[in-house]
Amino acid sequence: MEHAIVVILFLGISWVGSFVVIGWLFTQPLATVFLVLVYQERISQMPPPSSGDHPIKQKIDSSAN
Known part of the structure; x- marks a missing residue:
C-alpha cells in the first residue's frame, strides 16, 4: 500500500509540472x-542483517560439509 501512495505522489508532482x-x-x-527520501527512510527502518543470514556464508558453509 505504501508503494502505491509513493507512486501516486511521484506521478502527481510530475503531472503538475507538465503543464508548463x-x-x-x-x-x-x-x-x-x-x-529518494522515501527510499532512505524505508531503508533506515529495516533491521540490520544478522551474520548468520548472509547467503554467501550459507553457501560456503554448505559446500564445506
Whole structure:
C-alpha cells in the first residue's frame, strides 16, 4: 500500500509540472528527491542483517560439509 501512495505522489508532482515546460524542470527533480527520501527512510527502518543470514556464508558453509 505504501508503494502505491509513493507512486501516486511521484506521478502527481510530475503531472503538475507538465503543464508548463519550465515547471517540469523544477518538479521532476523535486519528485525524484521525494522518491529518494522515501527510499532512505524505508531503508533506515529495516533491521540490520544478522551474520548468520548472509547467503554467501550459507553457501560456503554448505559446500564445506
